[in-house]
Amino acid sequence: DNTWQKPTPLGENINTASGEDEPSVDAQGESIYYQSWADDWVKKNGPYFNAKRSSKGWGKGIGLGGGITQFFDEEFSANFGYGTDGMAVSSDGNLFVVACGPDYEGAMDIYYSTKKNGVWSYPKIMGISTDGDERSVFIAGDNKTIYFSSDGHGGFGGLDIFKVVIDKSGKLGNVINIGAPFNTAADDQGFVASVDGKSAFFIRDLDIFF
Numbered sequence: 001d002n003t004w005q006k007p008t009p010l011g012e013n014i015n016t017a018s019g020e021d022e023p024s025v026d027a028q029g030e031s032i033y034y035q036s037w038a039d040d041w042v043k044k045n046g047p048y049f050n051a052k053r054s055s056k057g058w059g060k061g062i063g064l065g066g067g068i069t070q071f072f073d074e075e076f077s078a079n080f081g082y083g084t085d086g087m088a089v090s091s092d093g094n095l096f097v098v099a100c101g102p103d104y105e106g107a108m109d110i111y112y113s114t115k116k117n118g119v120w121s122y123p124k125i126m127g128i129s130t131d132g133d134e135r136s137v138f139i140a141g142d143n144k145t146i147y148f149s150s151d152g153h154g155g156f157g158g159l160d161i162f163k164v165v166i167d168k169s170g171k172l173g174n175v176i177n178i179g180a181p182f183n184t185a186a187d188d189q190g191f192v193a194s195v196d197g198k199s200a201f202f203i204r205d206l207d208i209f210f
Helices: 066-079
Strands: 020-025 031-036 048-054 083-089 095-101 109-116 134-139 145-150 160-165 188-193 200-204 207-209
Touching: 020 083, 031 083, 066 109, 095 134, 109 134, 134 188, 145 188, 160 188
Parallel strands: 083 134
Antiparallel strands: 020 031, 031 048, 083 095, 095 109, 134 145, 145 160, 188 200, 200 207
């Protein structure tokens, strides 16, 4: 009846005392990717996990492993901690994108990993990154349009929301500012859209807009 239900914790199979973050849920609501820095995240092939839902509820999160775990293990050790600000996995499950950097308060960059033969590659920096700050990535339902926020591509001021299309060969198209009314002189970020592209949510100065 157009009323939001009360939030419900997903349960102990996913939630821990360490805190879980950056959820990315598939269109059917049957699979969730998320971040967890639980104490043994390296041994569990974290810090990013995937959990499936069945008639019995949410199963335990399985670490993505591969190059993703290797990357974050190395960066975490080298920087005595590591900052992230948004992750997304494509609906076909083959593209992982994350905004991250040594210092959460400092400028971040966008990295990507692809899955081949069931193994995630070592993340590489994306060509859309600048000397400025890139944050809050999202992959649309077409598996090729990437939305992100940045203060390094010009725009309306602060963080603006941009999009770029990646083709099958991995080549990036032109970076496009999605314009008003989404972007303002404030920090606009956290853009996500429905699979049909008819509705979207985003964050402006830490408030949620629809």
